[in-house]
Amino acid sequence: MHALGFEHHDHHRCKREALTTAEAHCARHRLNFTPQRRRVLEILLAGHRAMGAYEILDTLRDEGLGAQPPVAYRALDFLVTNGFAHKIERLNAFIACTHPDATHTPAFLICRICDAVAETHAEPARGMLGAAAEAAGFEIEQAVVEAVGRCPRCRDGAAPCR
Amino acid sequence: MHALGFEHHDHHRCKREALTTAEAHCARHRLNFTPQRRRVLEILLAGHRAMGAYEILDTLRDEGLGAQPPVAYRALDFLVTNGFAHKIERLNAFIACTHPDATHTPAFLICRICDAVAETHAEPARGMLGAAAEAAGFEIEQAVVEAVGRCPRCRDGAAPCR
DNA sequence: CTTGATATGTTACATCATAACGATTATCAA
DNA sequence: TTGATAATCGTTATGATGTAACATATCAAG
Structure with missing residues (x-):
């Protein structure tokens, strides 16, 4: 797998596929893919980058879909819980999952x-x-793996991506 | 290496050793190990757990060493930059490094x-x-690795550590 | 229809973090 | 010594992120 x-x-295709996958997953698991939740996923997919909850909320507000922080955080909780989006701890931001169909341990290159953030797998x-966890008697349930460094464009000295 | x-x-010994190591490192590198910075490291070592900046600030305030957030954040910046403490992104909290003498890529079991947080190495x-980073042309400079799960005590159903 | 579970709307607040600016202290070359 | 410079500290104010709590609405199951 590559990043x-x-x-x-x-982009157009990857957005469509992610939405289709999310729809199918929700249908199969009796999850309520409400307009708000769908819209937040669309916003993340369209942004195609890590976005803060308040930035997402600005869009929702403009569209009359909710104006208060819990609106954004609840939709994001749903998306993260069900694997359609991830939280980037390092940035306090959220990003759409780029391969939501696989059971995966996401890792990020920031x-x-x-x-810019790329999702990969680790x-x-x-x-x-x-090995360390086992030695310590610690049961790993989940892992946050976020590599920080320079993306190809910024290494080349080109203008930053955005 | 184990966690x-x-x-x-x-505890008494590990605190002393960490302080001695920090002192020596600062002396060698002409870093200014001021009373504030030293005190924040002592507080982290005494707490022996991840602590929020404001929790540390409370102690500094009680001791007349500063009452405003930047006081704590500056000292923490110094400690993190120089490897005497780490930030746990997942908890928005800080913890004293438990093996500051080694050049290391810290990883945490939370x-x-x-x-409770244990530092280990990855x-x-x-x-x-x-491999994914290389394939993507991404240059890794640093990595955040934080495993979330259950510590031995909480697995045993015992009362939580604290 | 009622009940219970889920989702939404809103207020208010809690928590985490930094910009900006002035005062102080340390360093060091002239 | 003196003056220039950088580093540190003290403080105000504000920004950014996140949640508790409660009222309302929706909907499926009994």
Whole structure:
């Protein structure tokens, strides 16, 4: 598996696919994919980057879909809980999942210059971390893996992506 | 290397050693280990857990060492920059480094029940994450690795550590 | 229709963090 | 010594992120 997010690709298609996948998953699991929740996912997919809850809320407010913080946070909780979006702890921001169809342990590559984020896959629970956890008697349920550095564009000295 | 933090050990000794190490490192690198910075490290070492900046600030205030947030955040910046403490992104909190003498890529085991944190070591830049970064042309400078789960005490159904 | 579960709307507040600016202190070359 | 410079500290004010609590609305099951 390789990282998505830095290279160009068909945004329109990836948005459609993510929404279709989310719809199907909700239907199968009897989850309520409400207009608000759907819209927040669409906003994240359209932004195609890590977005703060208040930034998302601004859009919802403009569209008459809710004006107070809990509106955004509740929709984001739903999306994160069900794997359609992830929280980037390092940025206190949220991003649409780029491969929501797989059971996955997401890991992120975060550019410290332009804040671009690419999602990739890691299994930190294997290897050193897993061994350390086992030795300590710690049961890993979830892992936050966020690499900070420079994305290809910013390494090249090009203008930052955004 | 194994995780420190869940098992009992000689707190008095580990505090002394961490302070001695920090002092020596600052002396060697001409860093200004001021009373405020030293005191914040002592507070973190005494707490022996992840502490919020405002919690640390409360102690500083009681001791007449500063009453406003920037006082705590500046000292914490210094400690984090120089590797004497780490920020736990998941908790928005700070913890003293438990092995400040080594050049290390810290990783943390965070109990979701009692918030206990153990520091261990991982090299996520090797393995899958490193391969993904290389494939994407991303240069990893630093990594946040935070495993969330249950610590030994909370798994045993015992009363939470604190 | 009622009940219970889920989702939404809103107020108010809690928590985490930093910009900006002036005062103080340390350093060091002239 | 003196003056320039950088680092540190003290404070005000504000920004940014996140949640508790409660009222209202919706809807499916009994």
